Amino acid sequence: MLVIILILLLIIILLWALRNPIxxxxxxxxxxxxxxxxxxxxxxxxxxxxxDIEDGLTSSQFDLEANLEENDNRAGLKDKEEILKIMKKNNVSFDEARLIRQKRLLRKNGIDPDTGLPLDPKFVSFGSSQ
Structure with a gap:
């Protein structure tokens, strides 16, 4: 019985010591x-x-240096893996990859990326015609 208690105590101490890596x-x-x-x-x-800056995910249009200067403690860009894949696959700049990604998201959500209007055939717009 004492052996079992000692083994359990050893396991607990080991888990406590390794809690952060676990x-x-x-x-x-x-x-x-x-x-x-x-x-x-x-x-x-x-x-x-x-x-993100080291990975080339910054530009004059989307400057991350300001975030560093303001001590922004967020974790960086969201979906950066997707943008990096687009940059690599299409051999485009960071800004062009962001634009491609945004157009894909708009199209996926039923919005024409060129006009910003819904692609739903039932959509009716009452605007001035020129």
């Missing part, structure tokens, strides 16, 4: 599992604007 590994595994299932999580503490 928590970090579990969070990373949960994030990867959710991405595989198609869930997109809000940014976590993984990543930073500094990392």
């Amino acid at each position: 928590k970090s590994a579990a969070n990373k595994l949960a994030d990867q599992t959710n991405r595989l299932l198609g869930y997109h999580l809000l940014p976590t503490t993984i990543g930073s604007f500094e990392n």
Whole structure:
């Protein structure tokens, strides 16, 4: 009986000592599992604007340096993996990749990316014709 109690106590002490690495590994595994299932999580503490700048995810139109100067502690850009894939696949700049991604999102949600109008055939607009 004493041996069982000592083993349990040893396991508890070991888990307590390794709680931070276990928590970090579990969070990373949960994030990867959710991405595989198609869930997109809000940014976590993984990543930073500094990392985004190093990855080339900044431009004069979308300057992340200001975020660093203001000590912005958010985790950086959301969906940066998707933008990096577009940049690599289409050989385009960061701004062009953002535009491509935005147009895809609009089209996916039933909005014409060129006009901003709904693609629904039942849509009726009462505007002035010129």
